[in-house]
Amino acid sequence: MKIIDGKQIAEVIKGEIRVEVAKYIDDYDVAPHLAAILIGDDAASDTYVSHKEKDCKSVGITSSIYRFSTDVSEEELLKTVDFINDDDDVHGLIVQLPLPKHINVDTIISHIDPKKDVDGFHPLNIGKMMLGHPAFLPATPAGIIELLKRYDIETSGKHCVILGRSNIVGTPLSVMLSRKSKHGNATVTLCHSKTQNIKEITLQADILVAAIGMPEFVTADMVKPGAVVIDVGIHRVPDASLQAGFRLIGDVNFAEVSTIASFITPVPGGVGPMTRIALLQNTLTAFKQIVRLSS
Numbered sequence: 001m002k003i004i005d006g007k008q009i010a011e012v013i014k015g016e017i018r019v020e021v022a023k024y025i026d027d028y029d030v031a032p033h034l035a036a037i038l039i040g041d042d043a044a045s046d047t048y049v050s051h052k053e054k055d056c057k058s059v060g061i062t063s064s065i066y067r068f069s070t071d072v073s074e075e076e077l078l079k080t081v082d083f084i085n086d087d088d089d090v091h092g093l094i095v096q097l098p099l100p101k102h103i104n105v106d107t108i109i110s111h112i113d114p115k116k117d118v119d120g121f122h123p124l125n126i127g128k129m130m131l132g133h134p135a136f137l138p139a140t141p142a143g144i145i146e147l148l149k150r151y152d153i154e155t156s157g158k159h160c161v162i163l164g165r166s167n168i169v170g171t172p173l174s175v176m177l178s179r180k181s182k183h184g185n186a187t188v189t190l191c192h193s194k195t196q197n198i199k200e201i202t203l204q205a206d207i208l209v210a211a212i213g214m215p216e217f218v219t220a221d222m223v224k225p226g227a228v229v230i231d232v233g234i235h236r237v238p239d240a241s242l243q244a245g246f247r248l249i250g251d252v253n254f255a256e257v258s259t260i261a262s263f264i265t266p267v268p269g270g271v272g273p274m275t276r277i278a279l280l281q282n283t284l285t286a287f288k289q290i291v292r293l294s295s
Contacts, residue, residue, distance in 0.1 A: 001258050002151075004230070004265045006143070009150050010273035014059050017280055021060040024287065032287035033062040034092040034118065034279070035084050037077070039103075040070040045096050052094075055276050061283055064090070074103045078111055085113040091290050092118035092283035097168075115290065118282035121167070129172060132179050136282045141173035143274030144209065144230055149183050153207070153228055153263060156185035161202050163218070163251070164211035165192040169232055173209060198222075210251035220256035229257055229264040232271050 025031050034056055038049050049065060056063035066080055084093050093116045099105050109117075114124040120136040128135030137145075148155060160177050164170040170190060177186040186207065191198055202208055202222045210218045211232035223229060233251030250267030258264050265271055 001261055002263050004147055004151055004263050004270060006147060006265060006271055006273045007269040009147060010277045012150075013146070013277050014055070014280070017061075017284060018059040020284060024291070025060065028291055030089070030291070031060055031062045032092070032283050033064070033090045034094070034283045035064045035066065035087075035090045037066045037068070037080060037084075037093070037095045039068045039072055039077075039096070039099060042098075045098075049096055052276055052279060055280055056283075059280060061280060070100050072100075072103075074107065077103060077108060081108065081111045085111075085116065088290075090116065091287040092116055092279075094119045094279065116286055118279055118286055120172075120282065126167075126172070130175055132181075136285070137176065137278070138168060138172045139278035139282070140169045140211075140232060140271060140275045141176050142278040142281070143271060143276075144173060144232070145176055145183050146278065147230070147265070147271070147274055148207075148228075151263060155183055155207065158186050158206040159189070159204055160186040160207040160209065161189045161191060161205035162209045162211065163191050163198070163202070164209075164213065164232070165190055166211065169211040170209075173211075177207075212251050214251060215249055216251070216253040218252040218257060220253070220260055223257050223260055225260045226262045227260075229261040230271065231265050231267050234267055234272065 021032060036049050036052060038045060053063045084090050093112055095108055109121045110123055112122055114122045117125050117136055120138040125135040129137060155177060162170050162174055174188045174190045177184050178188045189201055191201060199222050203224050205224060205227055207228045208223060209230040209232065213233060215235040229252055231250035231252040235249050236246040237249055239247040248268050254266065
């Protein structure tokens with residue numbers, strides 16, 4: 001078994017981004033700029049955005065955070081999106097999810113300028129992705145593909161089973177892995193809450209991606225020996241032995257599955273850091289496209 005170290009790969013890619021950003025700063029005397037909109041005081045979202053801010057700083061990307069209380073109106077939020085869309089000095093925009101129930105997520109996402117949609121959630125970018133055209137790819141699926149690439153894990157002709165069909169991870173990843181490309185060409189089965197005989201299906205997987213949102217759902221008896229296991233889940237469970245009072249686990253029972261998998265991502269330190277890296281990569285791409293268009 002080999003650990004797929006997302007944290008280590010993320011640091012390597014940060015180094016690559018840092019060099020490229022420095023070159024563009026020298027050439028254009030301006031840095032890429034990522035803006036994030038954060039609503040409410042959800043601890044997990046706040047921590048995640050803070051990590052993104054630190055990531056940006058570590059590679060020379062400017063970052064801004066627009067914070068709102070949970071009672072912010074949809075109208076006010078749309079005005080902020082418009083303001084950022086019109087700001088030529090901002091090259092990427094993300095809206096941290098989830099949003100309060102009184103705000104329509106689709107309305108907000110669709111309002112983002114597709115050229116600045118570095119989360120890859122705008123319908124235009126999703127449509128381009130479906131057709132195999134150049135587009136901003138959703139960060140977590142893009143991070144997973146990058147991990148498979150960096151570890152030279154073959155996907156062509158392999159059976160990939162994905163647990164979870166969300167628009168953020170499972171569905172776009174199924175498209176990316178199945179399309180005709182160097183790091184695709186897989187046969188993909190997408191499972192969800194209504195799938196029958198999940199265990200029989202997961203046992204067929206050469207590559208198993210767990211993004212089902214259930215702590216330690218995947219156990220050793222669900223995994224084919226030698227399979228590659230990618231754990232997207234992250235959950236806090238109480239642990240009085242730790243200072244924080246909790247520990248993080250994924251959708252995979254790591255202790256069991258790691259004994260039979262050929263490769264496996266840990267939680268934390270697996271997919272998470274790569275999700276943030278994909279945002280940096282998308283921001284840099286957006287910057288290069290905008291700068292070239294305006295130069």
